[in-house]
Amino acid sequence: MCVLVAIGVGLALYFGLNSQDDDCDKAKADVRLNTTINVFMSLDIYCPDGVIIPNLDISEDAISIFDKEILEKRLPEYCRVHCDT
Secondary structure, eight states, X not given: OEEEEEEEOOTTXXXXXXXXXXXXXXXXXXXXXXXXXXXXXXXEEEOTTSOEEEXXXXXXXXXXXXXXXXXXXXXXXXXHHHSOO
């Protein structure tokens, strides 16, 4: 069973950590969680330019629900790979 969880990366949370010349530190995502194994399975990225990247499979990253901060730190990386910012 998967559950949709909303997460966002706030500018204040990563202030000063964005070494890239982009707005990916402002990206947000809706995340799907496999509640059987407590691992994030996929996400919809809301790119800074307004484009939505749906159903990005992140299951191979095996990020546990207990490691939400890892997912928050990786969100700008996912944005840089998949968004045109």
